[in-house]
Amino acid sequence: MAVDQEIAVIPPAEEPEDLPLPSDPKVIFLGGLFILAVLAAAYVASEIVLPLVFAIILKLLLQSSMRLLERLHVPRILAALLLILALFGTIVGLGAAISGPAGTWAAKLPEGIPRLQERLSFMREPINTLQRFLQRVENFGATTPSPTAATSAQGPTLLTTLFTGTRNFASGFFTTVLFLFFLLLSGDIFLQRLVEIMPRFSSKRQVVEISQQIESDISAYLVTITIMNAAVGIAMGLVMWFTGVGDPILWGTVAFLLNYVPILGTALGVSVFLLAGLLTFDTLWQALLPAGLYFGFHLIEGETVTPMLLARRFTLNPVLVIISLIFWFWMWGIPGAILAVPMLAVVKIICDRVRPLAAFGHFLEG
Template identity: 70%
Template sequence: MPLPDKPEVIFLGGLFALAVLTAAYVARDIVLPMALAITLKLLLQPGMAMMERAKVPAPLAALLIIFTLLGAIIGLGAAISGPAGAWAAKLPEGIPRLQERLSFLRGPIDTLLRFFQQVENIGSAGPPRDEGGPLAGSALLPTLFTGVRNFADGLFTTVLFLYFLLLSGDSFLRRLVEILPRFGAKRQAIDISQQIENDISAYLVTITIMNLSVGLATALVMQLTGVGDPILWGTVAFLLNYAPIIGPALGVFVFLLAGFLTIDGNWSALAPAGLYLAIHVIEGETLTPMLLARRFTLNPVLVIVSFVFWFWMWGVPGAILSIPMLAIMKIVCDRVRPFAALGHFLAG
């Protein structure tokens, strides 16, 4: 495999990568919606191709796909808003019961909290300060308003980018092919583009179908174990499964609390969380890797590193996008000879 033999090439490449990552962090209000729009475009590309084969005009097809997606999100939100509100209303009443049933954990938790407090106070001058935090008092309403406004801005920007990508996303590839000087470079650009579109689209569709299966299985488990509200808990499992590691871990904690709030008996209350964990192990460790093994062989250590890094950069959306971005990077490196060694390093 070709390796750079000049140190300045490595240093310049590192500086360029550092500059790109810095720009992605500083301009995340623009870069993150664009990355989400590109990912959604790859996910929705099969539907767009189906409409093109049906002779539907491209502007109308893009609008139909976006409205269908937004309609599904709004409909799902309306379906779970009632059960979510009911759980939020009865949560304050269930906290004393939850504290009573988890009293056997109070000692270890208090010890752990004291340890963290001592670590935090190491090197600090004077007694610990009691600060209200960003959500204290009158700051609650402005904080909520700012969060809602930022979410609305990001959603509008993502939908705008998505519409134009669905409408004329292939024009960038055509312009790139037109300006490349050699036929081999033109063919290589088309090959990389098609491979990214096929593999990432297949990955996203497969993950969505598997997450939907996890949601349906979780909804059935919640109904059979007596927790109730299967639509709410199925939706929670479906959404959490998009975030590797942190999503299922949070799901186990949520279903553990739901079980202790609704089911009598400590061992019976563990059933919802235990069955959800079993569903996730079957899906995440057996079915999904078997379906994606031919397309993706990523280094598992680098998958974890990518997940942690992009979660730090962009939060939960970055964690969701971490694996597609790592896969795109490997596809490009495998087909561009100067980066072949890096592509080999990324392989599982």
Template identity: 55%
Template sequence: MVKATDDHSRPNMPLPHDASIVYRGGLFVLALFACLYAAREVVLPLVLAFFLKLLVQPAMKLLKRLRVPRLVAALLAVALLLGIFFGLADLLSSPAAEWAQRLPQGLPRLQQRVRIISQPMDKLGKLFKHAQSAVVGSGAQPPSSGGTDFQQLLLSTMHHFASGFVWTMLMLFFLLLAGDTFLRRLVEVMPTFGDKRQVIDIAQQVESDISVYLITITIMNTLVGIAIGVGMWLLGLPDPLLWAVTAFMLNYVPIFGPLTGMVMFLAVGMLSLDPLWKAFMPMAVYICVHVTEGEAVTPMILARRFTLNPVLVMASLLFWDWMWGIPGAVLAVPLLAIFKIVCDRVRPLAALGHFIQGERRRVWEP
């Protein structure tokens, strides 16, 4: 006998009957997203700092139980994150630069190794030549300002990244130092006891669920990185640590990350390994590890807390990638999960929260 979990205990989910409410709500949402897009250089560090705070919140609670002052605990958390980031950057900068120089030069080898993609590679080569002729001109030598323009673009990109990184770390430090101050102030301004309890319930649920999600994903991505690094080392692929960290980072981006990893490991195998059958092994190892983690282990762990509609997850991924780029794609699922938590606990939005929810698992009984 099959018995499905039902929602009879769910409260009524009223739908708006006044079209003007829907109209004003739609205008508010459009204005909000326009502001988030226009002010992304300011808003994105704040959002990243908020999620990093949720990630390190269990460690902060542990330090609080050990009677470590909040200032010291915040400094330790930020210092740990900075140490991990700069340590990995120092270890991987040299091999990453070598591979970046090697990949464009390996295009003819890719054409020879994989005949099935020779035509797309020819088109890609023609595209590169066309782009070079458009930038450089018909002459054989590029103008002297080309290198300067590239250096200026690189410096501008690095300056933008460094600025956002510094502001994110500063905001994270002050958020950790503030603790629950903002939540207490928000509860104090709520007019009724029911509103106060609702705010506390939403805040606790967001902190609990999103912290569990971020910690679980980080742990699973670390295990994926270790498995990929060991697999690449066993295959004899150079710089296995680089591929381990790359797999770790790509796994934060749903769908697009694994697809990018498949293409990347195929190209790396073609450039580095012989014979031809062995060149496909890095991609095969990556697919096996990702399928095991992404389709079996992680869903089993997170199924009780997250049942999001996969179509809306994909739409959220596309939307936030367009809004904020790669950081937006990384934050797409947590943002959608937070929105669902809020909708489930605000009665006028309960129908929208129910719409976001994915299919519940069925319980099989004899």
């Protein structure tokens, strides 16, 4: 008699679903051209695009406060004006508070150059050697310019440079305020119009989900780093006060602002606080103390606390963060470096939600 035997079939383990990759060469080619065109336009029209991007980021930062004022039945136009006045009133107040100490330190710097040269005499020979090497490289294969060419190649005067920089800053500041006011005033009107033109319900829902996640994650990122930067600024202000350097508001503001720029801001901050220590103290260990404490605060805040607070929302590939930082610094200078991480986070959120771009979003993940 035949014996029926039941054979247990073990189902194969579920493999992760493959991320879709664009395979049509035309799509890839057109996508690359579109990205290059957008970047070229952002570079050429930086006087308009940069204030607009800054205004969008500031709008995300102020959105929760805007909704709180609306729940208190404050008219939207009045709420927008109050938030802008509070934000830029704080900026102007800080600028007025640090302008005097900053001028004092700027006047002290030329007098302290001989002292710095004496303190850093051990570095003089390596620097001179490097300068001679760079001069040889620069002069390699170059012809001696004529006196006429040398005269015509002279750069602008210091007064012209300062005037141009002040004018550009004032123009960008005014444009940012104008954009921010109308963005706060318009509320979610752009999102509503975008949802209305979507053909399918799934597309409408996807647009709303992307918008909500961008607002939630970027707002959390901006609020978190602002609070942490303020903590670093307060700590450095107290350090400069207790160590005898003085001007705690100035140095706290410097630490607060530089901490918005990843990596480059830290390097510049260490250099600035080292310079302040060398100009103030006679002993080397005292001169190194402000820069050392600033770097220690950065390690605690930037490498431990802030990543722990933000890890649940999103993580970014650190190599791509550095590349983005350098690229946007080249494109837009210091403002571009400040905006590099938020813009990269926005790109990742969009890629994670749009299925054809999911592979690229996975590539951006840390």
